[in-house]
Amino acid sequence: xxxxxxxxxxVVVTDKQxxxxxDELAVKIRADYAGKDLLLVGVLKGAVMxxxxxxxxxxxxxxxxxxxxxxxxxxxxxxxxVRILKDLDADLTGRHVLxxxxxxxxxxxxxxxxxxxxxxxxxxxxxxxxxxxxDAIQVDIDVKYIGFDIPNEFVVGYGLxxxxxxxxxxxxxxxxxxxxxxx
Ligand code: PRP
Ligand code: MN
Ligand code: MG
Numbered sequence: 001x002x003x004x005x006x007x008x009x010x011v012v013v014t015d016k017q018x019x020x021x022x023d024e025l026a027v028k029i030r031a032d033y034a035g036k037d038l039l040l041v042g043v044l045k046g047a048v049m050x051x052x053x054x055x056x057x058x059x060x061x062x063x064x065x066x067x068x069x070x071x072x073x074x075x076x077x078x079x080x081x082v083r084i085l086k087d088l089d090a091d092l093t094g095r096h097v098l099x100x101x102x103x104x105x106x107x108x109x110x111x112x113x114x115x116x117x118x119x120x121x122x123x124x125x126x127x128x129x130x131x132x133x134x135d136a137i138q139v140d141i142d143v144k145y146i147g148f149d150i151p152n153e154f155v156v157g158y159g160l161x162x163x164x165x166x167x168x169x170x171x172x173x174x175x176x177x178x179x180x181x182x183x
C-alpha cells in the first residue's frame with residue numbers, strides 16, 4: 001500500500017480486530033432481526049468500509065441505502081451543523097432501520113439523524129457504530145451495537161478522513177498533530 005506509518009502516532013484498532021468484532025456484531029444483529037426485513041442505512045462517506053464489511057456478514061436479503069450528511073467539512077472539529085448532502089432513496093414507512101456509522105464523536109450527527117429518520121414512520125431505528133469516543137460525547141445517544149470505545153484523539157482510516165485523505169487505510173490510527181497542523 002502506498003502510505004507511510006510516519007503519519008500516525010499509533011494504530012488504535014487493527015484490521016484483524018475490526019473483522020473479529022464485526023463477526024460478533026453480525027451474530028447479534030442476525031439474531032435480533034431474525035425473520036425481519038432489515039434496511040441498513042450507511043452514512044456517507046465515513047461508513048463505507050464498515051457498511052461493506054458488516055453487510056457481507058448478514059443475510060443477502062438485507063438491504064442497503066445511503067445518506068450523506070456532513071458536520072465536519074475539512075476541519076478536525078465538529079461544526080455542530082448537520083447538512084443533508086444526499087437523502088435516502090428508500091421510503092422508511094414500516095421498515096426496520098439500522099443506521100451504520102463509522103464513529104460517534106460528539107454524537108451531534110447521529111442524534112440529529114436518529115431524530116430525522118424516526119420522524120419518517122419506520123417501525124424501528126437503531127444504531128450500529130464501529131467506534132465511539134466516550135470522552136468526546138456531548139449528546140446522549142442510545143446505541144445498540146458498538147464496536148470499540150477509543151481515546152479522544154483525532155483518528156483516521158477505515159472510512160475516517162482528514163480532509164478526505166486516509167479513508168482507504170485498512171486500520172484505524174491516531175493522526176500525528178504535525179500532519180494536520182501543516183499548511
Ligand atoms: C464524521 C464521522 C461521523 C461524524 C461523527 O463524519 O464519519 O459521521 O463525523 O462526529 P459527531 O459525533 O461529532 O457528529 P463527517 O461529517 O466528517 O463526514 P464524512 O463521513 O463524509 O467524513
Ligand atoms: Mn461521517
Ligand atoms: Mg469526515
